[in-house]
Amino acid sequence: MVMKCSRLIHAAVTLTLAALSLGVRAEKPSNWEAVGDNHTAVIYLDLNRIRESVIYPRVWQLHDLSEPTSSGVHSRKVFVEYDCKGAKRRTIASSSHPEAMGKGRPKFVSTREGPWQVVYADTVDEDILVRLCGHSNKRKMTAKGGGHGAEGHGEAKAEGHGEAKAEGHEAAPAASH
Numbered sequence: 001m002v003m004k005c006s007r008l009i010h011a012a013v014t015l016t017l018a019a020l021s022l023g024v025r026a027e028k029p030s031n032w033e034a035v036g037d038n039h040t041a042v043i044y045l046d047l048n049r050i051r052e053s054v055i056y057p058r059v060w061q062l063h064d065l066s067e068p069t070s071s072g073v074h075s076r077k078v079f080v081e082y083d084c085k086g087a088k089r090r091t092i093a094s095s096s097h098p099e100a101m102g103k104g105r106p107k108f109v110s111t112r113e114g115p116w117q118v119v120y121a122d123t124v125d126e127d128i129l130v131r132l133c134g135h136s137n138k139r140k141m142t143a144k145g146g147g148h149g150a151e152g153h154g155e156a157k158a159e160g161h162g163e164a165k166a167e168g169h170e171a172a173p174a175a176s177h
Contacts, residue, residue, distance in 0.1 A: 032062050032101070035131070036124035041065045043124045050132070055084050057132040058092065062102050069096075077102045084133035087141055088116040089125055120144045 032044040044062040051058035063076040073096040082089050091114040095106040119125045121141035133139075 030060075036127055038124060039066070043128075045128065045131075052132075053084075054133075057082050057084065059128070059132060061128075064100055064102075071096075071107060072098050073107055074098060074100050074104075075102050080128075082119070082129050082132055083116065084129070084136075085139065086116070087119045087129060087139050089119050089129070090114045090116045118142050 028048040030049070031047040033047050034042055034044050036043050041063040044064065046060040046062070049060045058079060058081045061078045061080055063078060065074055065076070068074045075097045076094055077097070078094040079092040080089055081092055091110075093111045094109070095102075096108040097106055098104040119129050119141070121143050123144065126141060
């Protein structure tokens with residue numbers, strides 16, 4: 001039952017990502033709101049596509065890069081799941097785009113779930129976690145530089161949404177039609 005549900009979720013995310021990447025309008029148009037920035041990108045949330053949950057909320061993010069990558073990527077759309085109790089996050093799907101604000105036919109698409117990553121204190125990810133999950137005295141945040149490696153929205157290392165990889169997995173170039 002769990003495996004069947006996981007396949008259905010994966011299929012739904014894949015179809016949604018494909019539709020968004022190709023410019024197909026969903027019921028509600030995207031409502032991107034800037035939630036923070038770092039030295040590599042301005043991070044936006046799509047307020048119309050938040051999947052609310054007490055434990056594992058999901059949200060579409062848009063990373064509008066300050067500088068294009070060597071592959072010509074200017075922005076990324078990323079579907080992210082948060083673990084409210086464990087203060088972690090993981091990428092469910094992502095696409096890399098040649099224009100700002102997720103515009104243009106995607107250059108790369110990945111629908112592989114990435115591994116869970118720690119959400120560090122005082123980062124854009126912590127701001128998103130608090131927004132989706134609320135404040136909690138029980139949640140213990142890890143300080144940046146605590147020996148866990150770089151975190152995507154707060155350190156120099158990208159979170160794995162590179163144009164050739166997503167969360168450590170190979171991302172497929174987008175199909176050309």
